[in-house]
Amino acid sequence: MNERPDAARIRFDNASVTYPGGQAGLKNVNLAIEPGEFVAVVGLSGAGKSTLVRTINGLVPISGGEITVGEHRLRGLSGKRLRALRGEVGMIFQGFNLAKRTTVLNNVLMGRLHASPTWRTLIGAWRADDVELAMQALERVEIVQKAYVSASDLSGGQQQRVAIARTLAQKPKIILADEPVASLDPPTSHVVMRDLQRINQELGITVIVNLHFLDLARRYGTRLIGLRAGEVVYDGTAADADESVFEAIYGRSLTADDVLDARPVELS
Amino acid sequence: MSGVAVGSQVAAGAASARPKKPLRLVRAVIAIVVIAVVAASALGLDISWSSLLTAPKALAHIAHLMFGPPNWSKLPDALSATMLSVAMAWFGTVIGIVISLPLSLLATRGLVPAVVAWPIRAVFAVLRAVPEVVIAVLMLSVTGLTAFTGALAIAIGSIGTLGKWGYEAFESVDRGAIEAATAAGASRSQVMRWGVWPAAQPEVLAFWLYRFEISVRASAILGLIGAGGIGKMLVDNTQFRVWDTVGILLIVVVVVTMIIDQVSGMLRARIITGRWQLPLVGWVRRRSAARLRDASAR
Amino acid sequence: MTTLTAGGADAGRAGSALNRRPARPRTWWKPVLVLAIVVGATAWASAAVGTDPSALWRNGHNAVNTLTQLFQPDYSFFPQTLDALGETVQMAVIGTAIGVAISLPLSFLASRATNPERISYRVVRFVMNVVRAVPDLLYASIFVTVIGTGALSGIVALVLFNLGIMVKLISEALDGIDRGGQQAALASGSTWFGANRVAVLPEISPAFLSQTIYVLELNIRASTVIGLVGAGGLGMLIDKVRTFYEYHYLALIIFEILVLVLALDLLSSYVRSKVVR
Numbered sequence: 001m002n003e004r005p006d007a008a009r010i011r012f013d014n015a016s017v018t019y020p021g022g023q024a025g026l027k028n029v030n031l032a033i034e035p036g037e038f039v040a041v042v043g044l045s046g047a048g049k050s051t052l053v054r055t056i057n058g059l060v061p062i063s064g065g066e067i068t069v070g071e072h073r074l075r076g077l078s079g080k081r082l083r084a085l086r087g088e089v090g091m092i093f094q095g096f097n098l099a100k101r102t103t104v105l106n107n108v109l110m111g112r113l114h115a116s117p118t119w120r121t122l123i124g125a126w127r128a129d130d131v132e133l134a135m136q137a138l139e140r141v142e143i144v145q146k147a148y149v150s151a152s153d154l155s156g157g158q159q160q161r162v163a164i165a166r167t168l169a170q171k172p173k174i175i176l177a178d179e180p181v182a183s184l185d186p187p188t189s190h191v192v193m194r195d196l197q198r199i200n201q202e203l204g205i206t207v208i209v210n211l212h213f214l215d216l217a218r219r220y221g222t223r224l225i226g227l228r229a230g231e232v233v234y235d236g237t238a239a240d241a242d243e244s245v246f247e248a249i250y251g252r253s254l255t256a257d258d259v260l261d262a263r264p265v266e267l268s
Numbered sequence: 269m270s271g272v273a274v275g276s277q278v279a280a281g282a283a284s285a286r287p288k289k290p291l292r293l294v295r296a297v298i299a300i301v302v303i304a305v306v307a308a309s310a311l312g313l314d315i316s317w318s319s320l321l322t323a324p325k326a327l328a329h330i331a332h333l334m335f336g337p338p339n340w341s342k343l344p345d346a347l348s349a350t351m352l353s354v355a356m357a358w359f360g361t362v363i364g365i366v367i368s369l370p371l372s373l374l375a376t377r378g379l380v381p382a383v384v385a386w387p388i389r390a391v392f393a394v395l396r397a398v399p400e401v402v403i404a405v406l407m408l409s410v411t412g413l414t415a416f417t418g419a420l421a422i423a424i425g426s427i428g429t430l431g432k433w434g435y436e437a438f439e440s441v442d443r444g445a446i447e448a449a450t451a452a453g454a455s456r457s458q459v460m461r462w463g464v465w466p467a468a469q470p471e472v473l474a475f476w477l478y479r480f481e482i483s484v485r486a487s488a489i490l491g492l493i494g495a496g497g498i499g500k501m502l503v504d505n506t507q508f509r510v511w512d513t514v515g516i517l518l519i520v521v522v523v524v525t526m527i528i529d530q531v532s533g534m535l536r537a538r539i540i541t542g543r544w545q546l547p548l549v550g551w552v553r554r555r556s557a558a559r560l561r562d563a564s565a566r
Numbered sequence: 567m568t569t570l571t572a573g574g575a576d577a578g579r580a581g582s583a584l585n586r587r588p589a590r591p592r593t594w595w596k597p598v599l600v601l602a603i604v605v606g607a608t609a610w611a612s613a614a615v616g617t618d619p620s621a622l623w624r625n626g627h628n629a630v631n632t633l634t635q636l637f638q639p640d641y642s643f644f645p646q647t648l649d650a651l652g653e654t655v656q657m658a659v660i661g662t663a664i665g666v667a668i669s670l671p672l673s674f675l676a677s678r679a680t681n682p683e684r685i686s687y688r689v690v691r692f693v694m695n696v697v698r699a700v701p702d703l704l705y706a707s708i709f710v711t712v713i714g715t716g717a718l719s720g721i722v723a724l725v726l727f728n729l730g731i732m733v734k735l736i737s738e739a740l741d742g743i744d745r746g747g748q749q750a751a752l753a754s755g756s757t758w759f760g761a762n763r764v765a766v767l768p769e770i771s772p773a774f775l776s777q778t779i780y781v782l783e784l785n786i787r788a789s790t791v792i793g794l795v796g797a798g799g800l801g802m803l804i805d806k807v808r809t810f811y812e813y814h815y816l817a818l819i820i821f822e823i824l825v826l827v828l829a830l831d832l833l834s835s836y837v838r839s840k841v842v843r
Contacts, residue, residue: 057753087755099747102768107747110764114755121760135286148290163750170754306663309656315718323722326712355614362608397827401703401791402820405808406636409628415615489703492795496615499703503795506707514708518700525699 007070008035008088008173008206010056016064017051017230025051025060027230033223035173038200039208040221040238044250048230049210053176056208057089058082070173087114090167094179096159100152104143104162107151108134111169130169137168141195157188164195175199177209181216186260189213193220213260214246334515342513346498346520353497354524356415356490357483360422365476368427372434373460378446379438380456389435395428400486404495415496422483422490429482433475441467474536481525481532488521635813639821643814647803651822654799657717658789661724662782669729670774673736680740680748680762691737698730706792720789720797727788728781735780739773740766779834786830790823 010033017025026048033039041049054060055067058077067074072085090111098107112130113121120126138144141161151159160180167175177196181189193209197220200207211217217224217238224241226234226249234241234249247253374380375388404421411417441464449463491499498521505513538544622629674680675690705726709719747765752758793801800819807815 059753083755083757085755086753089755091750091753093746093750095746097746097750099765099768100744101771102747102764106764106768110747110751110756110761111754113751113757113760113764116760118757118759121763124763139286144286147287166750166754306659309659313653313656313660313717315716317718319713319718320722323713330708330712352614355611358607359611359615359617362604362611393828393831394824397787397824397831398820399787399791399823401794402804402823405804405816406632406813407629409632410625411618411621412625414618416617416621419611419615419617485699485701488701492703492707502704503707506704506711509711518704521701521704522696522699526695529695529699 009033009068009070010174010206010208011068012065013067014065015055015062015067017048017055017060018063024230026055026062028065029230029232031225031232031235033206033208035206036200036204037206038197038220038222039206039225040217040223041208041210041225041227042212042214042217042246042249043227045212047227049212049227050178051230052225052227053178053208053210056174056176057086057091059091083114087170088172089174089176090170090172091176091178092160092163092167092180094182096156096163096183098151098159098162098166100150102151103148104138104151104154105131105134105147107162108137108165108169111137111166114170133171134165134169137165138162140168140199141165155188156184157191160184160188160192161195164192164199168199172205174206174208177207179210179212181260182212189216189260196220213258214254215259215261217241330511333511334518337512338515338519339510339512340516342516343520345501346517349491349498349501349517350488350520350524352415353418353487353491353499354484354528356418356495356497357422357480357487360419360487361426361476361480361483363419363423364426364430364479367423368430368434371427372431373438373464375431375435376438376464377435379460379464385435388431392428392431395424396432397428398425400425400490401493404490404493408493408495413494413496418487418490418495418497421495422486425486426479426483430476430479433479434472437468437471437475438464470539473539477532477536477539481529484525484528488525632813636817636820638814639818640814641818643818647800647819647822650793650800650803651826653717654789654793654801655786655826657720657724657792657797657799658782658785661721661789662728662778662785664721665725665728665785666732666778666781668725669732669736672729673733673740674762674766676733676737677740679743679745680758680766682758690733694730694733697726698734700726702727702788703792703795706797707795710796715796715798715802717798720792720799723792723797724785724788728785731784732777732781735777736770736774739770739777743769776838779837783827783830783834786827787823790826 010031012029012031015029016027019025029052041052043049051060055062055074056069058074062075065075069085070088072081074085077085099110109126109130112126112133116126116130135144135147138147141164143158143161143165146154146158146162151162154162164175175196180196181192184192193216196207196209199205209217209221218241219238221238224234224236224238225232226241226245228249228251234245236245243254246258250258371388371392375385375392377385400421403424404417407417407420411420445463445467446459449459454462487497487499488502489499491497491501492503494500498517502514502517502521505511505517534544672690672694675686676694678687681687681690702723705723706720709722713719713722743766745766747769748761751761751765756764789799789801791801791804793799793803794805796802796805800823804816804819807819
């Protein structure tokens with residue numbers, strides 16, 4: 001499991017993000033996330049959920065304050081050290097981000113790229129250990145029988161599970177999920193969230209999920225962070241978050257669109 | 269490897285479900301065939317590959333003779349010869365367009381019966397296959413060693429390519445417009461004019477311009493058999509090794525071709541996307557936006 | 567004359583501000599201007615090249631003569647053309663193989679989607695534009711003088727010729743691909759090289775294969791004529807026989823070129839239809 005407990009500790013110290021056009025993405029965010037937590041980040045579109053998640057692996061650079069992930073400091077991080085950080089942080093996306101024209105196995109092996117020497121990558125000769133890791137990751141998300149299938153032949157839910165396998169192949173300390181179920185139907189969404197939950201509980205990997213479905217946030221997260229206009233307006237347990245809390249985060253009363261399982265089932 | 273493998277139960281049960289790596293014979297066979305063909309070609313050729321070793325030094329030497337410095341006094345001659353080549357290319361392409369447009373409409377399946385379309389397509393294929401130089405050689409007895417011969421050779425050669433791109437464009441047009449026009453009672457030529465042409469127009473205009481780019485290169489070559497333009501100057505000076513003149517000719521040809529490529533590229537982008545994409549405009553905008561931002565941040 | 571806007575109940579709507587006919591767009595002059603420029607340019611070009619339609623009349627009988635001879639190739643000449651024919655094909659194959667291999671890494675450098683470095687991107691693109699602007703016969707001519715006559719200079723010339731074209735085509739294809747896999751690879755700590763090699767290369771393979779075949783066609787055509795300046799292949803034969811105006815021989819050579827190019831054309835259409843998914 002994890003070698004050192006604080007190896008995956010995330011700390012935001014007055015972190016701010018200002019976009020090139022001048023808009024503020026995050027404003028003076030202060031957070032401490034311990035290893036093994038399952039954090040759900042909620043808020044309106046544009047509130048900064050995606051920005052928050054993407055600062056942790058440096059996809060969005062911070063313009064003020066500091067973020068510490070384990071022993072990495074994110075301000076001004078670039079090059080080899082940024083890649084080292086990213087190797088420890090897995091990420092899944094709303095659009096799955098798989099390489100469509102190649103096999104599932106090749107997609108999962110991409111998680112081993114950060115630890116593969118250039119010559120191996122050039123001729124496509126993966127280490128046997130890496131292939132074994134990839135296969136085990138696929139087994140964990142129960143999709144190994146599709147290992148040699150082209151990624152474009154899979155359904156949305158299957159593609160997202162392959163994406164999860166890809167992050168597992170990295171042997172990460174943290175997994176980030178940016179709206180992972182927004183493109184999936186309700187049953188599949190639950191399957192994916194359950195996978196993330198199991199990974200968090202069985203492997204002790206910190207999971208930070210960005211969601212706009214509040215029932216999912218409350219059901220699967222142990223901790224809830226609510227963002228509004230780039231600032232943290234709620235930081236507590238998921239159990240304590242009831243409708244009034246959500247209304248405070250959203251600044252309006254809730255609608256059916258904010259809840260996954262309230263959506264009308266389409267009979268086709 | 270710890271951290272991912274869970275209990276032995278899960279691992280053992282799942283390991284037996286792992287699929288076998290597929291063989292992909294077809295890919296392997298094709299790869300072998302390709303490698304074999306290339307190897308056979310290389311071995312079959314009777315050339316001394318070792319002369320490649322001395323080539324880089326010789327080339328560097330010649331490059332020095334060509335460009336350090338090139339013969340600037342020949343610049344006017346080079347420019348006028350290149351302009352003649354461009355004129356050949358333009359005139360030839362225009363004639364090619366005028367002839368190929370009606371013919372490619374007549375070669376579009378779905379607009380004309382196959383009996384009419386196939387012979388025309390065959391003619392296009394033949395004209396495409398013959399290099400312009402060969403066409404020019406054939407025409408020498410008719411129009412002599414002039415730039416007009418070159419222009420005609422370009423025209424005839426481009427009929428083949430323009431014809432093929434033409435009927436391909438017309439055939440890929442959305443059927444809906446054709447159906448609507450036919451249903452409203454249009455004759456075949458009216459369907460062509462009002463149903464097919466407007467839809468295919470951007471693509472057709474774009475490849476007319478692209479064909480001009482190609483013709484400019486072809487015209488530079490045609491000069492070498494005496495058909496006018498810069499080709500003759502180039503080849504003569506190269507064969508007599510007057511390198512500094514070759515240098516200036518090369519510079520002029522490359523610069524003019526690159527300018528035409530750029531302008532044609534911008535026009536084609538404007539035609540297809542509907543917006544101008546001028547090369548430096550984006551960079552200038554970003555720089556001034558950055559300066560504004562830095563100024564306001566202080 | 568029948569009108570579509572009737573009186574009565576519709577008159578109010580037809581006459582209201584919302585229903586007023588719009589003014590004719592004031593850009594009618596644009597196509598007219600373009601046409602004027604085109605016609606003007608063509609008139610200039612026609613004069614510059616010395617257009618002489620009467621030559622076609624005067625020497626028309628030559629054209630007829632030529633065409634008749636073209637349709638009567640001298641097949642007995644065939645064995646003597648075999649060497650040149652073989653050399654043409656071999657030059658084209660090797661030239662394509664080498665050129666295409668070099669063009670792959672260069673194409674990745676020449677596309678914004680796969681090369682984040684501003685400087686190398688600009689340099690590679692510029693150099694490739696220059697390389698592409700030089701006509702194939704000029705390359706052949708220069709290399710014949712430097713390396714000597716024969717197939718080797720032809721191969722080098724063909725490599726440079728198809729390098730420019732291939733890099734442009736492939737880099738344009740790279741500009742338009744789905745970058746999801748690449749973004750995921752980069753987010754997982756991979757270098758740009760790794761992300762491009764594993765996530766981008768499979769996306770580009772169909773286009774790469776398709777363009778390789780296209781370039782092979784171009785090379786075969788070019789390969790048939792670079793011999794005119796001494797770079798090997800059928801072109802050298804053409805050079806020998808053209809001065810005699812003996813079109814029977816030339817006709818056979820042209821016939822061979824036709825067969826070669828058309829056969830490859832058919833083959834390539836077939837292969838490309840299978841490759842493009």
